[in-house]
Amino acid sequence: MSKTFSKDDNSVVVIIGSGAGGGTLADELTRQGVDVVILEAGKHHTQEDFENDEWAMFAKISWLDKRISAGGWHHTETYPNLPAWIVKGVGGSTMHWSGLALRFMAHEFKTRSTYGHVPGANVLDWPISYDELAPYYEIAERKMGVAGTKASGLPPMPPNNHYRVIEHGARKIGYKDIVRPVASNTRPHDGRPACQQIGYCMQGCKIGAKWSTLYSEIPRAMKTGHAELRPQSMVLRIEHDKSGKATGVLYADKDGNQHLQKARVVCVAGNSIESPRLLLNSASSLFPNGLANSSGQVGRNYMNHTTAAALTINPGPVYMYRGFDIAAVVSDEVPNNPDRGFLGGYHLEGLALHLPFAAAFMKPGGWGREVSSALEKFDHMSCVWVCGEDLAQEENSITLHPTERDQHGLPIPIVTKTDHTNDAAMRRHGLAQWRKLSEAVGATRVIDMPPYPASHNMGTNRMSEKARDGVVNKWGQTHDIKNLFVSDGSQFTSSGAANPTLTIVALAIRQAEYIAGAMKRREL
């Protein structure tokens, strides 16, 4: 019952991007009777297209338009044109995501108050608290079917080999808070089947047990008769009238033809590189520095978590890829405990790789027996991903390239990131703890890996109480333009130590409530 809206229909909410943020927003708005047009740059894949093949899926669904890595981080060397790992397609990165659905801790919303002034960083409190978001976390966990949570009622994900090796080591070194809240069905739920432990979750779940807006929120929105999805529609700029109100968006279809879709409200959910890029590219004589950028914070404070990874060679076989891709997650290091030599905390997350990615990520650029001897023990490996708080810094940013243009004629984005000393200390601590954990199981070798291309991208249109400190208010509404919203992870004021998606979904549910209400009250 998909609906078609006229391009001149200025009563619709236009949602840019159909991933965690945009897909959820579409579902929640249409549920309340609001008409939406979803513009998605990528193709509309189905589960038919999913393959249990890491590189094939990477090539099929990744955002591969050119980007440049700049700054002091490792990616300028290891992944010079792939700073981030993001999906281009209906469902966005929820196709690739590995399903770990963690909540922020209360103090992570109040980092400025908790940490005090941090030299070299641009730390700020969120204008909302954990308690304000908690009810929406509940709804999100239910919606996404997060296994092992009270809200969903789904049983926990059964431990696989990889989980058990990590859990064993963790307990031996005294860790107690070992969790695994993953958004995959442990029994049939929401019209989707139970997880079969296929183990290619990051390649798109072939059977749809793992949550993705591709087959949950988007089809549900379409069924209401209030939504139109236009895939292969890349939004180029957001238009506004003389009073500074957003009036619609200009987009290019798959043949490069440009269209103008009018709108009552515009919501940007293109993930934290494309969203600020779009606002910057929408600069006009009224807004010469880009839309919603009176604070100068659009594109700034780019965070992608303090991450590191390591492969461990265990004394016996593990076959880490058998079963759900997220293994045990150690949360003991999440609380803020400055005695460790850094602010904030981190998770140790078991995350399985298959052989091709293990070979590619273990030591990018490496060769020789150092690499090959480790890979011969692939079947004995376990793998960790350290995911910790990344402090906002103004210079870490998305900016526009002065000369280089993409296929649409738009300046390509430069992604600049330099570690804060806090990040470096945390990364070292995380890898050392993982080594201890591994050795407690009898590991014969632990290989530290550089961070992967950033899969968590946040902060580039951040929320702030005051208009001068950030881009959006506590509803994700831009401080400068009333009917322009940001609905993805770029709203994050701090990164926390939690993987971002559950929080993105919770914020989108809350934002939808606000938008639908404000439209009814004719405030929008």
Place this chain on the structure above:
Amino acid sequence: MNDDLHQSPAAQEGMRVLEKRVTVSRRAFLKGSGLTAAGVTTLSVGGLMLPARDALAAELTHLGAAIGKTLLVMARDIFPHDKIADRYYMQAIEPYDAKAAEDPALAKLIRDGVAQLDAMAKASFNTPYADVGTETQRLSLLYAIEHGAFFQKIKGDMVTGFYNNKAVWPLFGEEGSSWEKGGYINRGFDDIDWLPKA
């Protein structure tokens, strides 16, 4: 450089482990490898591997057998797995032949790169790179060129050309696509048996 990988199975009661060896029949292998009958007789004897290697290298009809052999030895030196047969390395090298035929810049990169490597080998060891006697000697040559475009290209392509070749996966204990087999829910996702009881 044995024909197949033979590793004592890590089999322990209970856990479903892979033997990390090739299971294709010899017949299927010979057919698939494109070897002539003449090459076959020399294959079974480990000490007489060189003719088999030459036969593999000769598959590069455009770039030629000499370049093929150099690339093959280089590929082995870049990601050495002693128990994995030459033909798996050759599968990563072989696509260069067709690509070089269409891409003059690539053909030049490879021809010049091999020529330089051979010149260095002759200067130091009086023999082309592929015939340099020890791995340590060959590595001394590779370290000298490892930052150059030729080495970077071959090494970069090997990461996927070799490790993303489904034929080598079983040799590492990688089982590959599993959805069509019903995942691992009944095939050992939780069968680890060597951890001490908690």
